[in-house]
Every structure is written in structure tokens, then in C-alpha cells.
Amino acid sequence: GGGGAQAANDLLKSRGLKAQFVLDEGLLVVADNPLTGGPAALIGVAEKGYATLIVSAPADGGHSSAPPPQTGVGVLAKAVSEITDHPFPMSLEGPGADMLRTLGADAPLPLKAALANTWATEPLILRQMAATPAGAALLHTTIAPTMLQGSAKENVLPREAKAWINYRIAPGDTSEDVLARAKDAVGDLPVEFAWSRPPVEPSAVSSTESDGWKVIAALAADVTGAPVAPGLVTAGTDSRFLAEVAQDTYRFQPITLSMSETTMIHGVDERMTLENLDRMVRFYARLMATAAR
Known part of the structure; x- marks a missing residue:
């Protein structure tokens, strides 16, 4: 429900810290993207309200x-x-x-x-x-x-x-x-x-020209082997609670699923393949090493 993310935001804000970017879940690599007929790594640069x-x-x-x-x-x-x-x-x-x-x-x-x-x-x-x-x-x-x-x-x-x-x-x-x-x-x-409760407005649209985008997009392309594109997250993520302490917010997980497999998310037989788990470990390890330079 965002309580942890809100607490993290408040702590970072109280310390006067500003992140180059926040990276959260949201979009992924669609193996059979309808537009290309092949894989496409989609990085969410905004999410709906x-x-x-x-x-x-x-x-x-x-x-x-x-x-x-x-x-x-x-x-x-x-x-x-x-x-x-x-x-x-x-x-x-x-x-x-x-x-x-x-x-x-x-x-x-x-x-x-x-x-x-x-x-x-x-x-x-x-x-x-x-x-x-x-x-x-x-x-x-x-x-x-x-x-x-x-x-x-x-x-x-x-x-x-x-x-x-x-x-x-x-x-x-x-x-x-x-x-x-x-x-x-x-x-x-x-x-x-x-x-029913106070509305959550749409997020700001993050840059596709920033250093943060360039790092995430380059690693996404290299680790997944798919072309990269910005996208819109139609659901909601906890990243909205961290917008105050980040220059940009991106929403991407380096896992590959077919269109039919995406229906298992929060559904029946939700699962993670070992291949996707390995891909995530490599992506996040390289992201931390690269972004820290």
C-alpha cells in the first residue's frame, strides 16, 4: 500500500538527499510484442493516476x-x-x-x-x-x-x-x-x-535523455537483447511515493514474458523462471555497479 515507500521518501527527504533516479517494477520485456512481432523491452517513464x-x-x-x-x-x-x-x-x-x-x-x-x-x-x-x-x-x-x-x-x-x-x-x-x-x-x-478517497494524479513523465535513462536503457538492451522503448504503466507502483526525492522515475523489470504469460501476473500459477531470475540478478548487479561510478 505504499507505507514503506512513503517512509523511505520521508527519511531521504529529511536528510536532504536527492536520487538521480528511482527504479521500480512496472513494465518488462514482451517476447512477442504485437508491434514488432519480436521482443521489446519497455521502460515505464510515467504511470497513470x-x-x-x-x-x-x-x-x-x-x-x-x-x-x-x-x-x-x-x-x-x-x-x-x-x-x-x-x-x-x-x-x-x-x-x-x-x-x-x-x-x-x-x-x-x-x-x-x-x-x-x-x-x-x-x-x-x-x-x-x-x-x-x-x-x-x-x-x-x-x-x-x-x-x-x-x-x-x-x-x-x-x-x-x-x-x-x-x-x-x-x-x-x-x-x-x-x-x-x-x-x-x-x-x-x-x-x-x-x-471514494482522494484521487492520485498521473505521475510526471520522466526524461528519455537523462543519464539515468541512458544507463537503464543500455543495460536493459544488453541484458535482454531486445530493442528498448519508453512506455506508460497503466497500473500503479510504489514509485509514486518517491517522486519528491528523485530527478526521474523509471519502471522496469528485466524479465521476459510472452503476451499470454503476462496474464499470470497476480493471477493463477504466478511464477518466475530460473532464466528470468538469472537475468534479474545480472541486470541489478550491473546497474548498481554502473550507476555508482
Whole structure:
């Protein structure tokens, strides 16, 4: 939950120390990257923000045998539908787009040409990225209703219906943008909004020109044998708590997984191969030796 990282940040800050960079988990080497058809080492230079919006529809309640024309559940359903039907637009901007452009150099010729001429091909590229949830998530703020609450009994109308909508906020957007977009989407529907907890804004985007990047990228390429590209972490890491004491923050683990193998992360049969373990040991040992010079 970040308690340890926050404590480390506070201690380093109290000592007046500033790190050249922070390196955390986040991205890895995808053995069968869809863009190149081969391996690609992705280093996260930013991560999305996190916010959950509670949408509430107050109502009179009562018995389900005599429902009013408009129930709390009905209003809430309309509100959630309107919010999800007004997604944040996708665009070829930010770390997700930088990843596409960087890997485009190693992509098949048609894709390479498309990524080199985005002024004409952007609509086509966005349609291709939108074809998968993971691809779309790289290029915009996502909206995901995850929890619902209504009546405790099937024959009772609730006095209040609630939905929890989870947002992963892309760099360039803010929690204020999220709330404004939700309010605009529902129009005059009688609903109320509240954050489940204070939102976490997107991280800053770290440099791909710094000495820290050059060290990490060079070692990643050498240890994994894969081309390196910046990327966007769509989940959250503890590195966000250390931003105050670092010039840049990078998110990368030198392990290689296929696209299908990534589904085991935090899932069924999560495991580490001996080959990946060896690769991690060599990478981190060389990183500490190199960065300390």
C-alpha cells in the first residue's frame, strides 16, 4: 500500500538527499510484442493516476409492488450508461504514443510507414489500438464501473443506489477533468458525485535523455537483447511515493514474458523462471555497479 515507500521518501527527504533516479517494477520485456512481432523491452517513464468516483442516485424507496415512474436504480443505470458512453478521446500523445513511434523503427514496413506519417494515418492507428483494451488503455484515460449497491432485498426499492467507477487517469488529464466529464455526461439526471478517497494524479513523465535513462536503457538492451522503448504503466507502483526525492522515475523489470504469460501476473500459477531470475540478478548487479561510478 505504499507505507514503506512513503517512509523511505520521508527519511531521504529529511536528510536532504536527492536520487538521480528511482527504479521500480512496472513494465518488462514482451517476447512477442504485437508491434514488432519480436521482443521489446519497455521502460515505464510515467504511470497513470488512480481515482474512483462514487455516483449516487437518492430516491424515496418503498415497496417494489408499487414503483414510481423513476427509481433510484433506473436513474443510476442511466447515469452509468451516459458516463461510459462518453469516453475520453484517444490520441497519439504521451508515453504510450512515444512507445509506438520508437518501436515503429523495428516494425514491419506497412506499420513503420504508418507510424512515420501519423499526420495522415492517426485515425487508422487509433482504430487499431482501440481493438484491444490493453492497446486503448495506453492512449487515453479509462472508465470502468466496478461496483454497484442498491437494495438489500429484491422486493424493496432502495433509498439510494450507488455505483463505483474506477478511472486510470492518463498523463495530461486530471481528476478535475474526470469529474467535469462525468457531470457533463449525466446532464440533468438527479445524481450526486463523491470520490471514494482522494484521487492520485498521473505521475510526471520522466526524461528519455537523462543519464539515468541512458544507463537503464543500455543495460536493459544488453541484458535482454531486445530493442528498448519508453512506455506508460497503466497500473500503479510504489514509485509514486518517491517522486519528491528523485530527478526521474523509471519502471522496469528485466524479465521476459510472452503476451499470454503476462496474464499470470497476480493471477493463477504466478511464477518466475530460473532464466528470468538469472537475468534479474545480472541486470541489478550491473546497474548498481554502473550507476555508482
